[in-house]
Each structure stands twice: as C-alpha cells, then as structure tokens.
Amino acid sequence: MNPGGSAGARYFGICGTGRAHYVLSIRPLLTAMKTLLSVLALAGGLILLAGCSTPQTRINANPAAFAKLTTDQQQLIKEGKIAIGFDMAMVKLALGDPDRVRERTDANGTSEIWSYVTYEGDDGLILYSGYYHRYYYGWGDPFYPYYLAYPTRHEHEHFRVVFHDGKVVMIENEKR
Numbered sequence: 389m390n391p392g393g394s395a396g397a398r399y400f401g402i403c404g405t406g407r408a409h410y411v412l413s414i415r416p417l418l419t420a421m422k423t424l425l426s427v428l429a430l431a432g433g434l435i436l437l438a439g440c441s442t443p444q445t446r447i448n449a450n451p452a453a454f455a456k457l458t459t460d461q462q463q464l465i466k467e468g469k470i471a472i473g474f475d476m477a478m479v480k481l482a483l484g485d486p487d488r489v490r491e492r493t494d495a496n497g498t499s500e501i502w503s504y505v506t507y508e509g510d511d512g513l514i515l516y517s518g519y520y521h522r523y524y525y526g527w528g529d530p531f532y533p534y535y536l537a538y539p540t541r542h543e544h545e546h547f548r549v550v551f552h553d554g555k556v557v558m559i560e561n562e563k564r
C-alpha cells in the first residue's frame with residue numbers, strides 16, 4: 389500500500405482521476421503526541437515529588453542519624469514536631485531546612501534563630517511555603533512559579549526555633 393513512499397504516508401487513488409496522491413496518516417503523529425505527553429506528565433510528577441519534603445523523606449535520606457535517637461524523639465520527628473534540647477540535625481529531620489537563619493547576640497551569648505515562613509496573598513491564602521522556593525527558582529527561570537511575582541504577596545513567619553550552643557532552647561509556634 390506504500391510502494392516506495394515516505395514513512396507515515398499512504399498511497400491513495402483519487403476518484404478515478406488516475407492520479408496518485410500521498411496523504412499523511414495522522415495516526416503516527418497522535419501516537420507520538422500521546423507518548424510525549426505521557427513522558428512530560430511523568431517528569432512533572434517527579435519534579436513535584438522531588439520538591440516535597442516530608443519528615444519521612446528526610447528520615448529515609450538520613451537513616452543513620454534517625455536510628456541514633458530515642459524512641460520518643462523518633463516519634464516526635466515522624467510527626468514533624470520538635471522539643472527543647474533537640475540539636476540542629478534533629479530539627480532538620482523533623483521540619484526540614486529553615487527558610488531564614490539569623491544570629492542574635494545578647495547578654496547570654498550568641499543564639500541562632502531558624503524561621504519557617506509562608507508567603508500569602510492579600511486574602512490570607514497561602515501561596516507557597518518552604519525552603520526550595522527560595523533557592524531553586526529565580527527570576528528568568530522557566531520553572532519560576534507565577535505566584536512569586538504576585539504583586540501583593542507578603543511573608544508570614546509562622547514558626548521559629550532558637551538554638552543556643554547547638555541545642556533548641558526556645559520554640560515559637562503561631563496559633564491561628
């Protein structure tokens with residue numbers, strides 16, 4: 389049916405005119421488009437999953453540090469909670485990397501303050517939160533989320549952890 393013709397083309401006679409015409413079959417094109425869309429959907433899903441950091445994904449990434457903890461500490465970390473006396477590694481397992489780090493010096497010495505923030509619109513709707521938005525997306529990046537340019541977005545600190553000598557000495561959690 390395709391004598392010496394192009395790939396994907398089929399030879400058809402047109403209404404007794406005696407002339408032959410090549411007509412492209414759309415079936416291979418549709419198959420290629422479906423395959424491409426499937427690959428893009430899979431890649432997009434993997435990117436989203438890679439960006440989602442949960443206590444379990446952080447535990448899976450660092451099982452040796454998690455195994456050294458007491459049963460009570462492990463349970464808190466699995467729940468995404470921390471306690472006074474936790475070290476920085478334990479807080480990172482439970483909460484992830486902080487969005488902002490500050491240093492404070494007072495009469496008691498130097499403390500390190502970790503802040504966890506969300507970015508909200510005028511109506512209080514949370515647009516996004518998390519460490520990865522600050523570092524992986526930048527102006528000009530094709531994957532830069534549209535809401536980072538949201539003209540009236542504002543930063544809202546909802547959780548703060550204060551360390552002194554590498555241990556948690558204060559936890560501030562906003563109640564809404």
